[in-house]
Amino acid sequence: MHRRTFTRALTALVLAVPLAATAPGAFAQTTLTNVSYDPTRELYKEFNAAFAKSWKAETGEDIRVQVSHGGSGKQARSVIDGLNADVVTLALAADIDAIAKATGKLPADWQKRLPHNSSPYTSTIVFLVRKGNPKGVKDWNDLVKPDVQVITPNPKTSGGARWNYLAAWAYGREANGGDEAKAKAFVAELFKRVPVLDTGARGSTTTFAQRGLGDVLLAWENEAYLSLKEFGEDKFDIVFPSISILAEPPVAIVDGNVDKNGTRKAAEAYLKLLYAKEGQTIAAKNFYRPVSPDLADKADVDRFQKLKLVTIDGDFGGWGKAQSEHFGDGGTFDQIYKPN
Amino acid sequence: MPADPRQTLPAHPVAAGASPTTEPVAVRVALIVVALAFLALFLVLPLVAVFAEAFRNGVDAYFASFDDPDTWSAVWLTLGVAAIAVPLNVVFGLAASWAVAKHDFRGKSLLVTLIDLPFSVSPVVSGMCYVLLFGAQGYFGHYLQSVGVQIIFAVPGLVLATIFVTFPFVARELIPLMQEQGVSEEEAALSLGAGGWRTFWSVTLPNVRWALLYGVLLCNARAMGEFGAVSVVSGHLRGQTNTVPLQVEILYNDYNFVAAFAVASLLAGLGLVTLVVKSALEWRYADQLASGRRH
Numbered sequence: 117m118h119r120r121t122f123t124r125a126l127t128a129l130v131l132a133v134p135l136a137a138t139a140p141g142a143f144a145q146t147t148l149t150n151v152s153y154d155p156t157r158e159l160y161k162e163f164n165a166a167f168a169k170s171w172k173a174e175t176g177e178d179i180r181v182q183v184s185h186g187g188s189g190k191q192a193r194s195v196i197d198g199l200n201a202d203v204v205t206l207a208l209a210a211d212i213d214a215i216a217k218a219t220g221k222l223p224a225d226w227q228k229r230l231p232h233n234s235s236p237y238t239s240t241i242v243f244l245v246r247k248g249n250p251k252g253v254k255d256w257n258d259l260v261k262p263d264v265q266v267i268t269p270n271p272k273t274s275g276g277a278r279w280n281y282l283a284a285w286a287y288g289r290e291a292n293g294g295d296e297a298k299a300k301a302f303v304a305e306l307f308k309r310v311p312v313l314d315t316g317a318r319g320s321t322t323t324f325a326q327r328g329l330g331d332v333l334l335a336w337e338n339e340a341y342l343s344l345k346e347f348g349e350d351k352f353d354i355v356f357p358s359i360s361i362l363a364e365p366p367v368a369i370v371d372g373n374v375d376k377n378g379t380r381k382a383a384e385a386y387l388k389l390l391y392a393k394e395g396q397t398i399a400a401k402n403f404y405r406p407v408s409p410d411l412a413d414k415a416d417v418d419r420f421q422k423l424k425l426v427t428i429d430g431d432f433g434g435w436g437k438a439q440s441e442h443f444g445d446g447g448t449f450d451q452i453y454k455p456n
Numbered sequence: 457m458p459a460d461p462r463q464t465l466p467a468h469p470v471a472a473g474a475s476p477t478t479e480p481v482a483v484r485v486a487l488i489v490v491a492l493a494f495l496a497l498f499l500v501l502p503l504v505a506v507f508a509e510a511f512r513n514g515v516d517a518y519f520a521s522f523d524d525p526d527t528w529s530a531v532w533l534t535l536g537v538a539a540i541a542v543p544l545n546v547v548f549g550l551a552a553s554w555a556v557a558k559h560d561f562r563g564k565s566l567l568v569t570l571i572d573l574p575f576s577v578s579p580v581v582s583g584m585c586y587v588l589l590f591g592a593q594g595y596f597g598h599y600l601q602s603v604g605v606q607i608i609f610a611v612p613g614l615v616l617a618t619i620f621v622t623f624p625f626v627a628r629e630l631i632p633l634m635q636e637q638g639v640s641e642e643e644a645a646l647s648l649g650a651g652g653w654r655t656f657w658s659v660t661l662p663n664v665r666w667a668l669l670y671g672v673l674l675c676n677a678r679a680m681g682e683f684g685a686v687s688v689v690s691g692h693l694r695g696q697t698n699t700v701p702l703q704v705e706i707l708y709n710d711y712n713f714v715a716a717f718a719v720a721s722l723l724a725g726l727g728l729v730t731l732v733v734k735s736a737l738e739w740r741y742a743d744q745l746a747s748g749r750r751h
Contacts, residue, residue, distance in 0.1 A: 157710055184692040198592030199609045199691045318709045346711045
């Protein structure tokens with residue numbers, strides 16, 4: 117009797133195998149893969165729906181855009197290791213440079229192929245503090261006060277964290293009359309107050325907002341506004357520092373992949389729509405600064421404050437230089453950061 | 457691995473008043489209270505918290521969480537991966553334990569050590585190994601690309617990583633039992649004229665059937681719940697390469713906390729079912745499980 121029970125169980129298991137294995141994903145449909153960075157989840161959710169609609173109107177075809185989100189550096193690493201991305205929409209140019217260099221799947225001058233350094237939207241780095249700003253944080257120098265804890269992701273894996281790092285560096289440099297050594301000392305002092313480094317910007321936001329760690333979150337402006345929207349305006353305040361950095365998250369077609377997948381046309385249309393009215397409106401609505409503000413809703417655009425912004429090309433010699441100098445092996449980040 | 461019950465339970469039921477231990481009652485009660493409090497704090501409370509968070513906005517919100525094609529594709533993918541990985545590990549586990557328990561050969565202890573390897577290697581490292589082997593920059597990456605086969609960041613990579621981390625469960629369950637049972641019954645079958653296959657199907661397999669089911673259960677629970685190794689090889693394409701544990705992380709990071717815990721409650725439910733069936737097996741077929749290690 118026991119043996120029969122057992123045989124039945126085994127038969128059920130064997131029969132279940134092909135059933136379960138054939139069930140998932142049996143639909144054939146054009147898909148476009150967008151490998152993006154961490155905080156763009158809401159932006160691309162909305163934009164992908166708009167693109168599918170526009171593509172259907174234009175060509176009559178159904179298209180599905182699948183996305184992957186994560187720390188920008190980690191995402192670039194995945195594309196290098198073979199993640200089949202048709203387009204990459206990452207946090208900074210250095211990560212797409214890395215893909216171009218390691219795989220040859222897109223030309224070295226990819227950033228010149230689209231307007232505005234291939235960035236259809238920009239952002240900047242701001243501070244998110246708890247409601248009422250209990251630690252009185254107004255500017256970068258308040259972050260190195262003894263009782264302040266700062267939350268930022270890991271610059272090795274996160275694009276936002278690298279913008280955070282360079283914005284802090286820019287402040288340290290300006291406050292000390294251009295002295296690079298003192299700027300480095302300031303950033304080192306700042307990172308002593310970081311209790312945990314998440315791999316991506318969204319991880320840091322949940323660490324700060326949901327888990328309640330830290331006094332200040334160094335955040336993308338879009339991420340800071342989104343936190344107010346998601347968690348309630350009564351929970352946090354945004355603090356705009358005296359100086360920050362113009363963050364340009366670029367987009368690119370991965371030529372080697374679209375030619376293999378036969379998706380070049382769709383990929384080109386996808387990026388083109390980001391620069392058009394739909395893309396610019398959705399970007400502004402999701403708290404990204406549109407490069408063509410006149411195409412977006414005025415009410416959305418008026419939310420953005422005017423800030424003093426340094427640029428990666430003007431103040432750090434471009435990403436090629438900044439990446440190796442600060443974030444490569446043995447760069448300034450490796451020199452200053454010791455996990456505590 | 458299940459803990460040895462001998463360490464946590466009294467060795468034998470004893471008659472009232474004839475305690476085999478010499479500790480005063482107060483000490484024993486205190487130890488039991490500490491153990492129960494520890495269990496409540498670190499096992500029961502988190503489990504309750506998962507369900508409490510999932511139902512935070514009511515039953516409707518809980519069920520609305522499953523109205524998401526990406527979540528369903530994660531459920532199907534997880535079932536599919538387990539449906540491939542678990543049967544394969546049943547075959548591997550049977551073959552390995554049969555070889556180890558019923559035969560003597562050179563390098564046997566090395567084989568036993570290798571079977572245990574996935575228990576000692578961090579799942580993240582095992583995921584990285586597959587990226588190193590099959591990633592585009594890996595040893596076989598160039599060849600795989602030239603023939604158009606995608607392993608990493610696709611279902612085959614998820615299956616491979618899952619097989620690796622769940623490999624020891626079946627073998628570890630069967631080896632001690634088979635060793636204890638020895639080879640006398642097989643020898644008897646052979647001497648009565650049964651062939652190798654017949655001996656295996658009619659003697660060896662029936663002798664370990666409940667232990668095998670026990671191993672399959674643990675193997676399946678781990679296959680469906682594995683996070684680290686599959687996270688490395690997944691690529692996190694929504695609706696495509698996210699298993700249920702990865703989908704939980706995504707929903708959590710999407711600020712979709714209720715849905716994250718609702719999906720997590722599926723995994724918690726799987727864990728509870730596994731626990732119940734496992735206990736039932738232990739209770740009913742204790743003598744036919746690896747009895748050298750259990751009562």
